[in-house]
Amino acid sequence: MSSTPKAKRPKPNGDDDEIMASPAMKRFIEDQKFLSSQSIPTALTPKIMETPKLPDSKRMKILVTGGAGFVGSHLVDKLMMQGHEVIVLDNFFTGQKKNIEHWMHHPSFSLVRHDVTLPILLEVDQIYHLACPASPPHYQYNPVKTIKTSTLGTCNMLGLAKRVHARILLASTSEVYGDPLVHPQPESYWGNVNTLGPRSCYDEGKRVAETMMYAYKNQNNVSTRIARIFNTFGPRMHPNDGRVVSNFIIQALQNKDITIYGDGSYTRSFQYVSDLVEGLVKLMNSEYDAPCNIGNPDEYSIKAFAETVKEMTKSKSKITYLPKVKDDPTQRQADITTAKRELDWEPKVHVKEGLRKTIDFFQAMLDVEGEIEPTGPDAAKPKGK
Numbered sequence: 001m002s003s004t005p006k007a008k009r010p011k012p013n014g015d016d017d018e019i020m021a022s023p024a025m026k027r028f029i030e031d032q033k034f035l036s037s038q039s040i041p042t043a044l045t046p047k048i049m050e051t052p053k054l055p056d057s058k059r060m061k062i063l064v065t066g067g068a069g070f071v072g073s074h075l076v077d078k079l080m081m082q083g084h085e086v087i088v089l090d091n092f093f094t095g096q097k098k099n100i101e102h103w104m105h106h107p108s109f110s111l112v113r114h115d116v117t118l119p120i121l122l123e124v125d126q127i128y129h130l131a132c133p134a135s136p137p138h139y140q141y142n143p144v145k146t147i148k149t150s151t152l153g154t155c156n157m158l159g160l161a162k163r164v165h166a167r168i169l170l171a172s173t174s175e176v177y178g179d180p181l182v183h184p185q186p187e188s189y190w191g192n193v194n195t196l197g198p199r200s201c202y203d204e205g206k207r208v209a210e211t212m213m214y215a216y217k218n219q220n221n222v223s224t225r226i227a228r229i230f231n232t233f234g235p236r237m238h239p240n241d242g243r244v245v246s247n248f249i250i251q252a253l254q255n256k257d258i259t260i261y262g263d264g265s266y267t268r269s270f271q272y273v274s275d276l277v278e279g280l281v282k283l284m285n286s287e288y289d290a291p292c293n294i295g296n297p298d299e300y301s302i303k304a305f306a307e308t309v310k311e312m313t314k315s316k317s318k319i320t321y322l323p324k325v326k327d328d329p330t331q332r333q334a335d336i337t338t339a340k341r342e343l344d345w346e347p348k349v350h351v352k353e354g355l356r357k358t359i360d361f362f363q364a365m366l367d368v369e370g371e372i373e374p375t376g377p378d379a380a381k382p383k384g385k
């Protein structure tokens with residue numbers, strides 16, 4: 001296993017009790033505990049993770065496209081820990097190898113570097129189709145590629161599902177509701193989307209991807225599931241993701257200006273990544289095949305969210321206001337009546353609890369990396385690629 005622990009072990013400089021009580025050692029132990037909870041091998045955890053042995057009748061071969069990304073990698077952890085065989089397919093545009101490196105030598109895990117816009121032949125039982133850049137600056141960096149990923153990519157994955165009779169789940173998005181005129185948004189709402197704006201490549205791409213799922217289901221009897229994912233955050237978000245949660249935390253931890261686009265009155269409801277993963281797995285294994293919102297209805301104005309992050313990080317940052325970005329949805333809140341009824345699912349992690357874990361994650365990253373300049377509102381290629 002090539003993975004090396006990132007946390008620096010404090011150097012001993014006194015007697016044992018003194019070392020164990022030192023803030024640096026306490027911090028080191030906390031970091032190790034946190035990394036173990038994320039299934040990342042550390043000095044204190046085994047090199048090859050132990051996973052349950054499932055009988056052949058229950059063990060599935062599961063493909064996760066975009067499996068090296070933020071959400072994908074947490075989903076992979078869950079499926080591996082359930083004892084399944086997992087194949088990750090990723091082109092590493094926004095995905096990062098370090099998100100999955102702890103599985104690299106596991107006999108039930110395979111990694112395929114591949115772009116979903118090209119067909120691929122694999123033998124699988126289930127497909128979680130997550131591949132697509134999801135942060136606005138990343139998906140707007142190359143809009144042609146983004147629309148190709150959602151259209152050609154989904155078509156290729158549906159073709160694969162049809163050929164091998166696999167069930168396929170599409171990671172769709174709350175962005176299919178555009179700038180919603182109905183609030184909160186139930187699945188029955190058709191949305192308010194601009195076909196020609198900077199967000200269209202993503203919003204319309206996901207809308208047509210949903211339409212393809214519907215067509216393959218009705219015409220070819222493919223077993224399909226559609227998750228409409230609302231704003232999600234947690235450890236392993238890319239530091240240059242450019243979305244509001246990572247930006248505000250990274251800014252606050254460095255006492256840099258917290259950048260609000262517009263007047264801060266726009267709203268979002270935020271869910272922690274473990275809740276999303278739970279919802280995706282429940283939806284995939286349920287009998288429900290219409291679109292299903294997965295999100296936490298806990299709604300914040302962006303201004304209130306900035307103040308929350310500032311308070312939780314004890315930051316000296318100034319909250320600043322930049323021009324609003326074009327076609328930014330003014331309000332968003334998940335209506336999760338369907339998920340509650342059909343999946344017996346609802347979020348368990350309070351936003352502040354999730355924020356605490358995410359703040360710790362970015363603090364650990366800053367300790368190792370030094371300064372991080374978060375991505376602004378303009379289209380940008382993910383850094384470090």
Ligand SMILES: O=C(O)[C@H]1O[C@H](OP(=O)(O)OP(=O)(O)OC[C@H]2O[C@@H](n3ccc(=O)[nH]c3=O)[C@H](O)[C@@H]2O)[C@H](O)[C@@H](O)[C@@H]1O
Pocket residue numbers: 134135136173174175202229230231232242243244245247248259260261262266268302325328329
């Ligand atoms: O996080 C998500 O799950 C969703 O994130 C984005 O949608 P958006 O809601 O615009 O996410 P953010 O970029 O995090 O923006 C949220 C709000 O914060 C604002 N923002 C963002 C970043 C920042 O530094 N400052 C700031 O005020 C944005 O203008 C927007 O009003 C993506 O488009 C969706 O695909 C994805 O499902």
